[in-house]
Amino acid sequence: KQEVTQIPAALSVPEGENLVLNCSFTDSAIYNLQWFRQDPGKGLTSLLLIQSSQREQTSGRLNASLDKSSGRSTLYIAASQPGDSATYLCAVKGTYKYIFGTGTRLKVLA
Amino acid sequence: EAGVVQSPRYKIIEKKQPVAFWCNPISGHNTLYWYRQNLGQGPELLIRYENEEAVDDSQLPKDRFSAERLKGVDSTLKIQPAELGDSAVYLCASSLEVQGNNEQFFGPGTRLTVL
Numbered sequence: 562k563q564e565v566t567q568i569p570a571a572l573s574v575p576e577g578e579n580l581v582l583n584c585s586f587t588d589s590a591i592y593n594l595q596w597f598r599q600d601p602g603k604g605l606t607s608l609l610l611i612q613s614s615q616r617e618q619t620s621g622r623l624n625a626s627l628d629k630s631s632g633r634s635t636l637y638i639a640a641s642q643p644g645d646s647a648t649y650l651c652a653v654k655g656t657y658k659y660i661f662g663t664g665t666r667l668k669v670l671a
Numbered sequence: 672e673a674g675v676v677q678s679p680r681y682k683i684i685e686k687k688q689p690v691a692f693w694c695n696p697i698s699g700h701n702t703l704y705w706y707r708q709n710l711g712q713g714p715e716l717l718i719r720y721e722n723e724e725a726v727d728d729s730q731l732p733k734d735r736f737s738a739e740r741l742k743g744v745d746s747t748l749k750i751q752p753a754e755l756g757d758s759a760v761y762l763c764a765s766s767l768e769v770q771g772n773n774e775q776f777f778g779p780g781t782r783l784t785v786l
Contacts (some may be wrong), residue, residue, distance in 0.1 A: 565713075592773070593772075594774060595774060595775060597777075602782070603761055603779060603780070603782040604675075604677075604778050604779040605714070605762070605764075605777040606777070606778060607775065607777075610772065610773075610774045612745050612772065647743055650713055650714075652713070652775070654773060657719065657726065657727055658704075658716050658719055658727055659704075659716070659775065661713030661714050661715070662713050663711065663712055664713055664784045
């Protein structure tokens with residue numbers, strides 16, 4: 562059974578800092594991995610999708626990497642801004658469905 | 672392009688009452704998901720549709736929950752009767768299932784409070 566873990570559960574950083582969020586999964590037989598952000602009281606916004614054959618994806622200040630053999634993905638946020646404050650969730654897709662982690666709650670201090 | 676639409680956004684009901692949630696996916700998306708998200712947790716899949724067929728409903732509490740996807744487009748999720756433990760956010764997502772790209776897009780969710 563696939564299990565997805567995100568560490569740390571919460572993170573507080575000063576504005577401008579580069580940071581890394583971690584996602585680990587127990588079953589390396591994945592189809593793809595998707596990173597989302599969720600603002601309080603809102604739905605999930607897709608950030609990046611990494612297919613199982615890819616090693617990384619980039620969008621603006623965001624870079625996500627995938628290492629299937631070690632069961633890990635990282636989301637790198639460059640030059641963090643207060644607007645980046647949100648909960649970041651990773652979701653791993655097996656054959657048919659996505660399994661989500663519990664998220665990392667990020668606060669970027671101005 | 673319109674995103675995933677859900678209604679209502681909020682619902683407060685007494686326990687044992689019925690409730691229904693509606694979802695309109697992104698146009699052309701063949702796969703639709705219903706998730707439940709409890710506070711501080713990630714979403715958990717309740718049911719997944721491919722077109723009008725429910726292909727994974729193993730996590731759906733079938734004694735009180737039901738779902739349908741009319742003509743492979745809109746979907747309704749129903750709870751009858753609701754229990755206190757059903758209080759959560761119910762999220763709908765859709766995707767276009769093509770090889771190598773199954774990016775999910777989520778609606779804003781319905782926050783259910785059962786009193």
